[in-house]
Amino acid sequence: MYMDVPLPLPINSNPGMVFPPRKFTTVHDVARFAARIIDGILEHKELLDSGNLPQERAASREKNQPLCMAQYYRLLGSCRRPGLERDSQFLPDVRNRDESHHIIICCRNQMYCVVVQANQIGKLSEDEIFSQLLYILSDAPCLPSAPPMIGLLTAEPRRIWAKDRQVLLQDEQNCRNIELIEKSLINLCLDETLPLAFNARGFVGAASSTHFAGHRDETNMAHEMIHGGGSECNTANRWFDKTMQIIICNDGTWGLCYEHSTSEGIAVVSLLEKILNKIDEIPSLEENGITQQHLPPPERLEWIVRPEISKRIQEAKRDVDRRIEDLDFYVYRYQTYGKNFIKSCRVSPDVYIQLALQLAYYKLYGHLVSTYESASTRRFLLGRVDCIRSASIEALEWAKAMCQGEGANVALESDKEDEEDSRKVSFSIYNREQLTELFRTAATRQTEIMVQNILGNGIDIPLLGLREASREIDGELHELFTDESYKIANCFLLSTSQVACTTNSFMGYGPVTPRGYGCSYNPHPEEIIFCVSAFYSADNTSASRYAKSLQESLDIMRDLLAK
Template sequence: MSAVLRFGLSKLPLPSLKDTLDMYLRCMKHLLTEEQFNKTQNIVKQFGAPGGVGERLQSKLEERRKNKANWVYDYWLNDMYLNNRLALPVNSSPAMVFPQQNFRAPIDSLRFAAHLISGVLEYKTLLDGRALPVDYARGQLAGTPLCMEQYYRLFTSYRLPGPERDTLVAQESSVMPEPEHIIVACKNQFFVLDVVINFRRLNERDLLTQLEKIVKMADSEEEQLPPIGLLTSDGRTEWAESRSVLMRESTNRDSLDMIERCLCLVCLDDASGPELSDTTRAMLMLHGGGVAKNGGNRWYDKPMQFVVGADGCCGVVCEHSPFEGIVLVQCTEYLLKYMIGSPSKLVRAASVSELPAPRRLRWKCTPEIHKLLACSADKLQRLVRNLDMNVHKFYDYGKEFIKKQKMSPDAYIQVALQLAYYRCHGRPVSTYESASIRRFQEGRVDNIRSATPEALAFVKAMTDGMLSTSDTEKMEMLRGAITAQTKYTILAITGMAIDNHLLGLREIAHELKIEKPEIFKDEAYLISNQFILSTSQVPTTVEMFCCYGPVVPNGYGACYNPQSDHILFSVSSFHESPQTCSAEFVKCLVQGLLDMRDLHSLNIHHNCDTNVM
């Protein structure tokens, strides 16, 4: 029985039309020119007028809410992921970067991989038995049970490319499931590793034996197959076309089928070079380092790709459409704790006497496919050169200091990000912060609009109004900005934010074949959805961090992981944009965090002085 039914989670609410339209205007006013805003105000008024198109669409959404477990889920999934035509690496797929491993010999990395696969199989057993303990909300409104459905897609789904829209394929387990297998990528080739043989799950010793065989097979010079995995790094429409070309040959169809039905991928990467800073490791996880390194040693459509580098650069790259970052964190934390907590069982276990050799997947490649591969390789190289990544550990203070000020660490960091952007660029921009709506059936996320008018007032006081505003006033403004951020967070996590609602209204108009309402053609709506700052908090209890790319060409991706005494930031942008620079953004971010801390200490001294008088 699913956690949804067991806990009787309620359906996602539908906010009132008036509330959403009022909030939309409030969120956009300070991001628009006066002329733009006046135009938008009239359009919104018309849309929300009694008996108008807005009311008609709202009533259709209310019907939809009655008939579906979650009224926005399909619309959101298509809009956020499946309709998006950009390549998955960097643009869509986030990565978790594991602590740097110290492998002294090649066998060490294979031992690590065997141990990791063992952990995956343990976790999969929990999932198959629906034995995973239910998650409860933390942070704001803590303690509510959360929908667990996303976990059950970790190892059972696949993103199939389509010419206009991808499909998220869920594998339903049949009565007689076939032996489960994972795919091991090694030197740009793919191998089938059966993890169940003769109804028995392979132990760690067997897994290591099989991995050693795979490495030998990949090294054998007899057959160096082309790096077919590169095709999955291309734009989605291009990959859909290449896949249909591959499908003409039965050999390729069989290989694709094995990859598409596997539990996950384990990518055994070659060493990538001498310098393995946090920033370098983040980049290598996101794109494999391109064609010359491990860029072809991937299959981006698969939700979980565990990367084990010979040089100790390890982590997981995930296709984001089936689940959110927090689900990825819970899974990877389980695996890392499993590996620390359960000693490697390589010596004790008895081996299956004769293990059949793993199978190398074959490809029949025509000149047309070679041409498509060359094209994909070029595009991946461009993406690799374009990514401007900066991973920074801020050690001056962490979330404990922020909590002592009686402030929410998440809201505080969001205000610091607003300050950093304003310092760099002198203006506020539409900001996305993902907020989980897993309190509801099939809940995924909505958006916290962190670029609030209150945050703008504070950042202006800290930059433009340095001399004219007193520290006490700045402190009040900071508190105001944090309160506004917290209020919007609560709206979002309780299903009352505006982004999903506006999306629902837009999509239902499309379904009803109504001409696109003016509100969705208006410049303000386009600006509101240009998330130049795309942010999310991905906290971990194990030493690792998350990273991802920007969602627009002139934007930043800013992922942060607040720890008790430090905060880890992964900031990304694109070199090709003349407006952005990750190092500059990090510099402004650090400066802002120090200024905000100083504001607290100045305020304490000021209060002491006033008390003495």
């Protein structure tokens, strides 16, 4: 699913996640928080190496089944590698637990290697990591010349980046740098704050409904995590191939950009929320300015930049900025109700929200489209996800009934003889009880599809296997996979997923097709957070318009189902 896709990783593949902002008043606060994050990562690595990671089990639908934990072991020390024909993965050798470990720190487009654990020195303490980070934060702004923006190349289309990588690898120094980056446990990016006005199409004012005191709005924060804000901001302060890039901004905004091929969101969210909860239990320290200086300073990576690479970096600047400018992104908090009300209606919150997404689309366009919702298949060895197809016939019939007389939906006419008057008159053939019954039928069907998928009876993963087998065995695709209906069914104009968090966090991503929408959601007891995305270059989509339609849909669903 991932390795053959040639599109750039930021926006098209890598999700971005925003965690609750911190309060930083000095550079020491930034370094201390980052040090605690790294310390938490090292503790988690020890847990993985010991084999004592707790076994997770299914909480519903044949409860207590063990869930595959392989994704958790692929988060640290892994990386995606571009290829001329297809990408590949670098995964750590979990059997080798004695090797040294390091982390790459990105700051002002410079990259530093911090050895955090080695046989000679053991594991660095939090204070020692803090000292290394303070050095980087003071060193990077004072360097006499601007660094080459090598990180921008990782934001290019995969086959182009593969060619650039081959050129870089012609120099031994670059080989070592790339090896250090790919084998690092994580990347930690210390970012500058995006301008307050940065939003969907460059610098065009605010869009998100929620602001944090003294902070930018949430849409602005999401842009930071998904792509970094462009070549003039933080996009070069990244290595988008890296599985985990933790991003900490000097204004307290922080979050994550992660490469999706190794893991679903659940493993990443679980790890960082566990670390965050532990940090919040630690009392704040009053920094006295005295830091431990007995360690050598971290190594700053120096690059050999050939003329062709220098030219490519300039081209990458233009390409990246153009793609970022095209991203229409909107973080929307629906605060009228949340999952407490939905549960009172005797409906699964996920099923309810999926039907709201269908209704919102129908209200805008008068029809439904192929919809993707991820369904975990971790009950099976190495299971990832299958596809819950939410655009069912039952959902369509309910949406049509809910929209009778609206927009693109054809108004029902009376039997009056006067044709002109009859066009002006419409009436409802569905009363509240009938609409409720149609909703219950759609919800039942959505639940059935969901259960089929999580229990291994979905259709998309078997079809994917057959498609790849036919390509491998016959050298060409079976006619089923070239049929127009298969292409339509797999062009997901609405790509969705629930990213449930215990913290006030949210994750977003771009659409998977140029004319489509992306929509992740995080239901809380009294609100639902949506991250809606589209592209400005598609003249028939709008993230804010879809969010408004979602609001209207959720409102009328409440009116329909409230007791």
